[in-house]
Amino acid sequence: MSLITLVMTLVVVGLILWLINNYIPMDRTIKKILNAVVVIVVVLWLLSVFGLIPPISGMRIG
Secondary structure, three states, X not given: OOHHHHHHHHXXXXXXXXXXXXXXXXXXXXXXXXXXXXXXXHHHHHHHHXXXXXXXXXXXXX
């Protein structure tokens, strides 16, 4: 994955999260949970992209 693709993906995810936070009325607690989930998913994705953890698609639960 090229650096440009990586940066563009992060910008798009950030923009979508910003739009959701600003234009969709939600309780503050739900927004905090949504933001935390998005940050955790993005961090796991970045770790997978840089090879620090195995690909998420290869993980099995159960």
